[in-house]
Amino acid sequence: MLEITLSALIIIGALFTFIGSLGLVRMPDFYTRLHGPTKATTLGVGSLLIASMIYFSTQGQGVSFHEILVTLFLFITAPVSAHLLSKAALHLGVESLSKPPPEVERADADGAGTP
Amino acid sequence: MLSTAILIAFALVSAAIGLTLWRLLTGPDTPDRILALDTLYVNAIALLVLLGMHLSSALYFEAAILIAMMGFVGTVALCKYLLRGDIIE
Amino acid sequence: MKRRLLPHPILTPILALIWVLLSNSLSPGQILLGLLLGWIIPIFTRPFWPERVTIRKPATLLRFLVVVLYDILVANLAVAWLILRGSHHIRPAFVVVPLALRSDLGISLLANVISLTPGTVSSWLSPDRRRLVVQGLSVKDPAELINTIKGRYEAPLLEVFESC
Numbered sequence: 001m002l003e004i005t006l007s008a009l010i011i012i013g014a015l016f017t018f019i020g021s022l023g024l025v026r027m028p029d030f031y032t033r034l035h036g037p038t039k040a041t042t043l044g045v046g047s048l049l050i051a052s053m054i055y056f057s058t059q060g061q062g063v064s065f066h067e068i069l070v071t072l073f074l075f076i077t078a079p080v081s082a083h084l085l086s087k088a089a090l091h092l093g094v095e096s097l098s099k100p101p102p103e104v105e106r107a108d109a110d111g112a113g114t115p
Numbered sequence: 116m117l118s119t120a121i122l123i124a125f126a127l128v129s130a131a132i133g134l135t136l137w138r139l140l141t142g143p144d145t146p147d148r149i150l151a152l153d154t155l156y157v158n159a160i161a162l163l164v165l166l167g168m169h170l171s172s173a174l175y176f177e178a179a180i181l182i183a184m185m186g187f188v189g190t191v192a193l194c195k196y197l198l199r200g201d202i203i204e
Numbered sequence: 205m206k207r208r209l210l211p212h213p214i215l216t217p218i219l220a221l222i223w224v225l226l227s228n229s230l231s232p233g234q235i236l237l238g239l240l241l242g243w244i245i246p247i248f249t250r251p252f253w254p255e256r257v258t259i260r261k262p263a264t265l266l267r268f269l270v271v272v273l274y275d276i277l278v279a280n281l282a283v284a285w286l287i288l289r290g291s292h293h294i295r296p297a298f299v300v301v302p303l304a305l306r307s308d309l310g311i312s313l314l315a316n317v318i319s320l321t322p323g324t325v326s327s328w329l330s331p332d333r334r335r336l337v338v339q340g341l342s343v344k345d346p347a348e349l350i351n352t353i354k355g356r357y358e359a360p361l362l363e364v365f366e367s368c
Binding site (some may be wrong): 003004006007010011013014015018019020021022023024030033040041042043045048049051052055056059064066067069070071073074077078080081084085086087088089091092094095 | 116117120121122123124125127130131134135137138143144145146147149150151153157158160161164165167168170171173176179180185187190191192193194195196197201
């Protein structure tokens with residue numbers, strides 16, 4: 001039972017990691033590529049870390065829970081880097097399928113990059 | 116069964132790393148390349164966690180934490196460079 | 205006096221928890237060391253934390269966390285499905301969300317939650333902090349997306365951090 005749960009978690013995690021990277025290759029423009037890695041990959045690695053937590057806790061050397069730290073860290077940092085990346089892309093005027101709102105360009109033209 | 120699952124997962128994550136590498140090398144714009152690098156860090160964490168389970172050793176965990184932190188700091192520094200043309204002001 | 209000794213009452217248990225997670229043991233010594241660090245670090249880094257965080261309604265925050273966790277799961281499945289179906293089915297669009305939140309913490313939490321959940325990434329905050337530009341992967345109705353963001357995520361955050 002435990003082995004089935006672990007195997008399922010590992011396969012699901014790896015599958016999501018793969019799909020996230022697939023999105024990076026398949027999507028047509030930068031802003032749509034951003035979605036795969038920030039969402040699918042985060043959940044994929046989160047699932048793998050939960051699997052690792054269960055695995056090491058059942059090895060008989062006491063509970064292991066420092067995996068939570070990496071999961072939390074990824075869940076906090078992934079949106080931050082996604083936000084910074086898309087801000088940088090808007091600033092550079094990277095080609096996009098959908099038109100960015102006009103105010104973005106106006107504010108950038110003023111030269112004030114927000115902190 | 117578990118070892119088979121880990122082997123399949125190894126294959127999937129390695130394929131994912133291949134895909135990100137392709138985007139890193141071809142990606143038309145600089146933000147694309149940074150995004151690919153960020154994804155590569157996350158995939159490397161996944162690979163390290165899998166390796167830790169494969170070898171039944173918790174030693175690789177510290178490496179995973181370090182990669183998570185350094186990856187984030189690296190991405191932020193590169194984005195800031197693109198935004199301002201300067202990292203430390 | 206109390207402010208100087210314990211400038212951030214919420215930060216202390218969080219730092220202690222992180223220490224215990226990092227050392228991966230629940231022994232009393234590690235917990236004590238974690239609490240000590242959680243007490244000392246906020247005192248020495250006080251200039252970095254000008255705002256004092258207060259949580260007004262813990263129950264609402266807990267309910268919000270459950271909703272967000274559930275949405276992260278659903279959003280992941282939706283995005284994975286969109287990626288697998290290919291790029292012909294997506295409808296990317298930028299949406300401008302007017303913000304009612306005023307505090308830095310509230311806005312950054314909202315932006316993070318938006319990026320983690322429903323097929324959207326927060327892309328740009330206007331310099332006056334009144335509007336947030338959000339990029340959606342498959343937007344059918346921009347007005348509905350704005351309503352979802354405001355009702356589902358912003359309202360609870362407003363209640364917890366800025367109900368005055």
